[in-house]
Amino acid sequence: MNFIEVESFFFLPTAVILYWLLPRSRLAQNLFLLLVSLLFYACWDVRYLSLLLLGACLDFAIIRFMAAQTDDQPRSPSRRKVLVLSLAFSLEALAYFKYEGFFANSLNALLSNLGLTTQLPVLKLVLPLGISFYTLQRMGYVIDVYWRRIVPTQSFLDFLLFACFFPQITAGPISRGGELLVQLEKPRLLTPGTLADGAVAFLLGFALKAWAAELIGTNWVDPVFAASHQFGRLAHVAAACGYGLQVFGDFAGYSLMAIGVAHLFGITLPMNFNFPFLSKSLTEFWRRWHITLNRWLFDYIFTPLSTSRGWWRGRLDLALLLTFAASGLWHGAMWTFVVWGLFHGLGMVLHRNWDERYRALCRRDRKYVRLRQSNIYALAAWAVTMAFFMTSLIPFRASSLAVAGAFVRDLAISPGPDRVHVSFECLASAGFIVLYHCFDLPKLRRFRDRFFAMPAPIRGIAYGLLIVWLALKVPASAGTFIYQQF
């Protein structure tokens, strides 16, 4: 089931109305939400529900076991053993369903290059919906309990709902126990703000994903990546930049929809995108883009590595490279994603070193401080960051490294005519994403605030016009959903 598709028109209003008709008790609300979540997941494929539930049950048993250990040492052997058991199950499931084909194919290619005829069997498995997201969410919670950063929940129902909560199970945001579980431990109350915020986030997310991302992808991105040798340089640049806008619209839009749906049930999910195209450095970009994933990667991979007592301690550059390689691999079981991750890891290393050097310059001469605070510096930093990100998307979008290479080659030699499909609608959809960011700039934010402060009838008419526009312009089916495949 997908929020963008027609089923959500039947499913969501029914679920929301029934939910708020229930008694305002934690038990009733959570039981209902759990049933709805299981139904939501079963509508995709009922067979994989068992994997989701099995992992959740195992992790609940493990956190309860950890809670029962009353010794002072969080790293006691018994606690460590069950932690390893939990992580092994989660990672094994992820590796089996997501990476089996990737590793088998890579090994087969290696064996073939070595002249060996032995080939590993490659299983063609269906990737369980949302496995990359719900696995990280549960792993994060178990690790937090292990380190005693959080008091483990006593309620099996609450934990099951935390592991299966339907708005976020498909594509995040990846929540933490301290964010989501604490809300599930008390009854939710209906307020007009809850419904209004949820509906506005849902509508905005729908516009970003179903209209803007879809249109940009169809017109600017897909044709060029499908046959890059037929297009000129301008079309290649438009495709790379367009893909950046498309990925943002697609994923930030869906995240907003998920946040909006959760709001309709009185639950607040963490923000996943914070206007990333306003970033003036790669470090800032990764604090604004897919926030919940990067927070997870930094908290559970980068920080433990760089602050450990062993060889990794202080080796920040290597830890960054490894973290972003993991990020690439998380996005997909293909070498293109690994290259994309390493590219960003390298970018982060460069930026970190540049930043350190620049700070040293600033300490020596104050003119460098003034330069850094100037608009010119900000503009150059923004341009470099955006150019880096858009370039990195070439392997991210390409179906193979060969296709990515061909795209870069064709970008350089410009083999075809510069045909870019420019229509009012395409420009409007790209402009919509740009405007969405602009309204978060300090100077323009007041316009956004002014809109929300307008009289209710005017806001109603504006929403009505947006709904009409979307009804006219959004295709009946969602088409692509880039992050669902991860």
Added chain:
Amino acid sequence: MKSSSYRSLAVVVLFACMTVVSIDLVLAHIVPVLHRREVQEGVRDLERSDPETLVIGSSHARTFHVLGAELAARTNAQRTLVAVPLEFGKLRSYAWMLDHRIAPLVDDEGPKGQLKRANLKRLLILTEWWDSCPGPDWNLPSRVWTFSNFLGSLANTGLTSYNRNYLQSRWKRLFWDSALAQDRGTKELFNTARDRLLHRTTVTPEAIQHTTEVWQHSIEAGTECIGDTEQMAGLRHLLDFGRTHQLETTVILFPRKPGTMTEKAKATTLTAFRNLVAELIAPYHARLVDLTWSTPLTDQDFMADFDHVSIEGNVKFARWALDGPLSFLTQAPQAEFSQVSP
């Protein structure tokens, strides 16, 4: 965000709804919503009546709804006909529709065990070469399925782009008179409304020529795909139904727009399909009426989609057909058709 009270929220929702409904009404005024006869209407008419003739076919069967009205007028309602048009239908999907939606009504019995539709004596199977080419039955969920079919599919496969078609069509049915809802998936409303307001046409002679050539090529290329085993099995199933229910069965090859048929297409695809059908129905002693290029319909009698007969064309066709090749419909059914053995 300013959303401090239920009153404010209600006003926002009210004005949003008013805006949507107002624009929808204006758009429906500029581009009126066309309600086409679908399987649902055909099955409903069959449920409510006891016709003498049942017509099964693709969207072209809508033409026979007009013919049915003409037939009833000519015979003082002595001869009645119900047409069940399955949009985008092919022979295999007609068979599915027959089994799941029509046969239960045909075989429906009253409290004393008598058939409720004992008057049914004729079956007209409307087809053309395209119906015998392989292809997915995307139209079944959207046009033929009931809720139980949807639930069964959901339990088997989960929600897929295939069974989602059922929900799409239910959603459209919910907003039957809404121009915005009926336009979903086609995205034509905006451009059509704009063109009508500006009094401009996008149909140029070049566009007409291009579409004609596409159709001509498509029909000529049809020789590669006609006679698909599964589709022909669908036709056999329809004929079996006619035989077991002792119905006078006629297979009608529906007329095509004259300009879309080249001499090559007539000599290859269209003749080959006619021969295939003739060969297949021979053991059933069913009647074959080939109207592919033998009607007085001209290019002007077809709609802009090059496929369907226009409203005026339907009337012209109905009058001509009942005077000519389909005049048997005005007479009582022949007894020998119900006594033919395999």
